[in-house]
Amino acid sequence: MEFNELKAITEGLLFASGDEGITIKQLARVLNIPEQTIEQLLEKLKYDYNNTERGILLMQSHDVFHLTTKPEHSPYFKRLLETPQTARMSQAALETLAIVAYQQPITRTEIEDIRGVKSDRPVQTLMARSLIEEIGRKEGSGRPMLFATTKDFLTFFGLTSLEELPPLPEGIDTDQLEQETDLFFEKFTEHMDDTDYK
Structure with missing residues (x-):
């Protein structure tokens, strides 16, 4: 499976995990690939979100990763x-x-x-x-x-x-x-x- 396809699947898994988030171990088990590759995928996703006009961020809390909205957009969510x-x-x-x-x-x-x-x-x-x-x-x-x-x-x-x-x-x-x-x-x-x- 190509890297970009794995990245897309990882993004979908992060979205599906919602507020609970997902760990590198869980991603590695689901995708059946090494944890080192998962780390590379997450870094690439983080880079994409930080360096393009995207509405979400990849957040890490301890070992758990999840998607969240950008803080600077909060006035629109309140509205x-x-x-x-x-x-x-x-x-x-x-x-x-x-x-x-x-x-x-x-x-x-x-x-x-x-x-x-x-x-x-x-x-x-x-x-x-x-x-x-x-x-x-x-x-x-x-x-x-x-x-x-x-x-x-x-x-x-x-x-x-x-x-x-x-x-x-x-x-x-x-x-x-x-x-x-x-x-x-x-x-x-x-x-x-x-x-x-x-």
Whole structure:
């Protein structure tokens, strides 16, 4: 296989690895070539990104390599997030997101019990935006899927951990599901209004 073809495949593997990134050992195993060749491929990619008008960079964090956007382009990414087409979510989606954030891990049925309505579409919307994800199945009858928030959720709302979520008032009666939903939604939207990613 030619060097340029290997470089193209390496670039694709870096892209496919996403935020998790990929190591030289992993690349060498997948491509079935020596690690020294992988190092040369990565150096060539790094050179290409740094010396042409490209929108991405090759970053290295310890032994892990991943692609990222150029810092000088960040105002445009912020603007993208602020456009109504990409940033606006329905009240149902925000309400569902707040419930998942405070009650995770949680099943779709449990979400619907709290909201009082079917939640298939809001859950699909949140998964499509990578704000929630499936993390396994609950023990018991039917083994329903469990949902939780993602790393993108934290990034989107400017949080470093779930501990930074605004606290709910003490003494919530969890049996009063309608009131609980209102509290979730109110607190969550208040926090969203305090972030730059409205």
